[in-house]
Amino acid sequence: QKEVEQNSGPLSVPEGAIASLNCTYSDRVSQSFFWYRQYSGKSPELIMSIYSNGDKEDGRFTAQLNKASQYVSLLIRDSQPSDSATYLCAVPYSGGYNKLIFGAGTRLAVHP
């Protein structure tokens, strides 16, 4: 059974701090990784994707991938209260895009 695991949180950080969200996965052949953000009562939206080992930056967001350790993380710099949401890690099943396996999500709370 392919699995994607995340700490459910809540992760509480002060405004302006760096929030670090982590995800581990069990499928060694996975080649792509996605982070979705889901506000309370809303649908998920894609915020980051990463395919290669290392870091990928997009504005205040940085995704980090370590395939050897089967670990992907999302860093949010200068966290804002508007970043308060649940962050879902997703990994395609067996390397393809047809079936996505989602983690249960980490709830982030940014307090002023």
Place this chain on the structure above:
Amino acid sequence: EAQVTQNPRYLITVTGKKLTVTCSQNMNHEYMSWYRQDPGLGLRQIYYSMNVEVTDKGDVPEGYKVSRKEKRNFPLILESPSPNQTSLYFCASKSGETQYFGPGTRLLVL
């Protein structure tokens, strides 16, 4: 506006009463999918469709049916709903690597 729509948004029903949740997208995407979201379990894929008349099981297909007769529509059918199908359901369509989710349908089966 490019979007995925679902109807109904909220539904309360009783065990065994067949129901259909509709999903429609106006982005001409070939790929569509259904998920259910439960506390502590995250999003789990029910069925997906690569194109018209092409559907395949996701991780939790038991108790569900789908059809894809037109590219824009992908209804989810519960022939005999049971209380364990009480959940939040999302339809999604995909272009490239990005999945676009509908607003969700909250289903309660009594």
